Amino acid sequence: MNIIHRRGWEIPESALTPEHFFFNRRSLIVGAGAIALTASAASAQRASDVPDPTADLYPAKRNAKYQLDRPITDEKVNGNYNNFYEFNSSKNVTAQAEKLPIRPWTVTIDGMVEKPQTIDIDTLVRKMGVEERHYRHRCVEAWSMAIAWGGFPMAKLVELAQPLSSAKYVEMKTLQDPKNMPGQKQTWFPWPYTEGLTIAEATNELAFLATGAYGKPIAKVHGAPLRLAVPWKYGFKHIKSIVRFTFTDKRPMSYWEHLQKSEYGFWANVNPQVPHPRWSQATEEVIGTGNRVPTQLFNGYGEYVADLYKGLESERLWA
Ligand code: MTE
Numbered sequence: 001m002n003i004i005h006r007r008g009w010e011i012p013e014s015a016l017t018p019e020h021f022f023f024n025r026r027s028l029i030v031g032a033g034a035i036a037l038t039a040s041a042a043s044a045q046r047a048s049d050v051p052d053p054t055a056d057l058y059p060a061k062r063n064a065k066y067q068l069d070r071p072i073t074d075e076k077v078n079g080n081y082n083n084f085y086e087f088n089s090s091k092n093v094t095a096q097a098e099k100l101p102i103r104p105w106t107v108t109i110d111g112m113v114e115k116p117q118t119i120d121i122d123t124l125v126r127k128m129g130v131e132e133r134h135y136r137h138r139c140v141e142a143w144s145m146a147i148a149w150g151g152f153p154m155a156k157l158v159e160l161a162q163p164l165s166s167a168k169y170v171e172m173k174t175l176q177d178p179k180n181m182p183g184q185k186q187t188w189f190p191w192p193y194t195e196g197l198t199i200a201e202a203t204n205e206l207a208f209l210a211t212g213a214y215g216k217p218i219a220k221v222h223g224a225p226l227r228l229a230v231p232w233k234y235g236f237k238h239i240k241s242i243v244r245f246t247f248t249d250k251r252p253m254s255y256w257e258h259l260q261k262s263e264y265g266f267w268a269n270v271n272p273q274v275p276h277p278r279w280s281q282a283t284e285e286v287i288g289t290g291n292r293v294p295t296q297l298f299n300g301y302g303e304y305v306a307d308l309y310k311g312l313e314s315e316r317l318w319a
Helices: 025-036 039-047 121-128 154-161 255-259 302-309
Strands: 106-111 117-120 131-138 143-153 169-174 194-198 208-213 227-229 242-248 283-286 291-294
Touching (some): 106 121, 106 154, 117 121, 121 154, 121 208, 131 208, 143 154, 143 227, 154 208, 154 242, 194 255
Parallel strands (some): 106 242, 143 283
Antiparallel strands (some): 106 117, 131 143, 169 194, 169 242, 283 291
């Protein structure tokens, strides 16, 4: 294994972007930029201007059980350093993401459930209710942020679905919309973006479906209108702009696992002692602060989640 032990600022940006193993980053960015300049972008912009019908639910009451050890990352800093490959593979995706129409938006719950359904996002959010939670976020690329999410525990969605006892996993999928998500025109990627959790993970009290951030409806760049936040796992598990939850007895194959199985697995729990094959995970750059701090096991959430992995020690739990 080619393990690189270097301090963060010595890691070239190319080594921090998980995509660089097989495509030319620059040509993708240029291609996506050209697409954004077409006339269809102007109409997409108009379609995206619909006011959020759930805006009155924010800011929501904070659930103070979940405390941070650092200040919340400035909203502008967070909104200008993102990963959202459906738009492009740079960290600058906000302008393109802003053009995505997010109403109407439906969420389908299907597979091994008692209550298969397709539900309008605004109905779902009002049914589930909204609370605020402050969570750390640790990307596999060795950077971190802290975010004030709004949303609801994923356990509530599982309850709505009523999975059959034979269901073991929940697979999630992002919207497939190449017209408005130009990165999806790169057909060699395994679109739509897919992620999965065990049902035990999905019903853990920390697993959260974010519909808001920073005291208002979640910005498109962060995955509006519905995005996963599982703070003990690396950021690539935090799937954005979700349209489908499928309950299944088969372990889902996620987007990154599909692309590079040797580097990105199903579990992806944060562990500073297990390096990524190409860089150390011992520390993280806290974006917006200029600081590097030690990374914590399970990103500091071990008291909530460590028990989930007892008996699974033979699995590749950490990447
Ligand atoms: N979800 C989708 N659909 N597409 C993506 O490219 N990137 C993931 C995750 N969810 C991604 C995604 C990665 S690698 C990270 S670190 C986080 O989103 C980044 O979320 P943020 O941009 O809101 O910080």
